[in-house]
Amino acid sequence: MTDIDVRLRGVTKRFADFVAVDAIDLDIRHGRFVTLLGPSGCGKTTTLRMIGGFEHPDAGDIQVGGEPVTGSSSRHHTRMVFQSYALFPHMKVSENIAFGLRMARMPNEAIRRSCAEIIEMLGLAGQEDKYPNQLSGGQQQRVALARALVTRPRVLLLDEPLGALDLKMRKRMQIELKNLQREVGITFIYVTHDQEEAMNLSDEIVVMDRGRIVQSGTPEQIYGSPATPYVADFIGETNLVEAVIASRRDGRIVTSSALGEIVARPAVGLEARDGDPVVVAIRPENLALGEGAEGLSNQTRGTIRQISFLGAVTRVIVDCGGLPLSIDHRGRLAASAGDLVPVGFSGDDVVVMAPQV
Structure with missing residues (x-):
């Protein structure tokens, strides 16, 4: 049996003249937590809805569990959890959770056992007789998850499910979601525009822009080895x-820039020749100031323009020949605004990529 739960080949979706998804290919392995990440309008939700059979591609093929997706067949393998929860307001928690099993005409005793198991797993014991409007946002989200998971789908689809929660509850639910995915062992496909959320939750991140997949990989690969300036700028902060x-x-690639010579790693798939324009991505935490810059393979100097205390780090803006660099400094900063300071960074921590098109 293949370990690929979801396969897309050449999938395209148009809405009138707007191309929402543009000929994408994607394989998602069983048991992975995969996040489709990108800004509004990038095609991530449309892709999720096509996997779930709620939208139909204009071109290309989608398979879930080795079977072609049609509206009805896909829903035997997938369940969707929405940002709005989509709970039935006139039904109690237990009735909401049991709804899909009753529609499948499962015997009552089997429904009772399955619901009791998922209620316990999601910490909903004691809430069974309440109505949705009597629950907190986090509790409503757990009910929506329970209703989807109790039917034992092969793939769970989640469309920005934490978007309606406050920041503290979102962070708590991120931990619960990841633990839940590990416990049930099925594939989760998650849609969000929140980079931190994607980094916290995912085994794999698929970054989308203008209907295309621009890079996919582990959070470490996406953050540490961005393939394009778009990815470098969208995931975290970068110079x-x-x-x-x-x-x-x-x-390594040796470049000439406003900072002087920069020696850096090439991005994956970079095809460029001597004399070609490129972009170098340098994360703020990979830049060192003062004595910390000594011995690093790339060196420059600049004038401190701004210092901001951010708790774990001090954000320092240094003007290097007219180019402002954001630097995250840890520990005591032995310099002040207006000081001329050495700046350094290792070529191992810096990526050269083609300019954005």
């Missing part, structure tokens, strides 16, 4: 420096 390739040295 993007325009440069030109000067040469190559020991598997």
